[in-house]
Amino acid sequence: MAETVETDAQDTAAADGRRSLGSGPGRLLVALYGIFTVAAASRSLYQLIAQFHVAPLAYTLSAVSAVVYGFITFSLVRGGEGARRAALVCCALELLGVFGIGTWTLLDPAAFPDATVWSDYGMGYLFIPVILPVTGLLWLRRARSA
């Protein structure tokens, strides 16, 4: 029974390319990206409103990361070749952001009185911010050939 269900799911995924980005392993990515969108967005919104003067740079960068996460989540759910390419670009941007801001926070801690989502390569978030774009890029590359 379980096997039939599984083949069905694979058939529909293959037949319907628009939905394949968010199914299978993509479903796990949608969940993680969704959670990170909500986390980063609510965190930066709160900080931008309540305590913007404390660390304007850090909070603005958190807001940017929230937008990137949100866009990738949306693209994964929407599916299709255009969305796949857009998500690919965003995942690359995200990876650059994590490494860039991660290095920046280590070199110039004075510029960051408070942490961003991508501080210290996402250490405060169990390094998921680094792992996520890498798996995202791998998945999006594989989704093209499928």
Place this chain on the structure above:
Amino acid sequence: MIDALTIAVGATALALAAWCGFAAYRDEPTKDWHFIGMALVSLLGIVQLVVGIVQLAGGHTPDKGTALFLAYLIGAAACVPGTGFMSLSERTRWGSATVAAGAVVLAVLEVRLFDIWGGGNG
């Protein structure tokens, strides 16, 4: 009261994560028993949300601020139901993996909640 609830939700969330993670490892989708487990954890999360709001209404102030506490409470309550629904339409091992991920996130949120409330003081 709220500390005990936080620990209970965290522990059951970890158990659910292990259970669904095991299902993913065995290449199985989430089944009825998994959904009963998710319902239990979700119920605990909702109880925690209600108890948290009642405590806030009763005049308690969390160590790290009311807004933060409330946001984490709502996020915690939404975690497992959200990923549970996602696994309903993903009848493969990846549906199980999604629920396991949601449950791990819930456990992490509980640790933060404990900290935000000022665990041990009330």
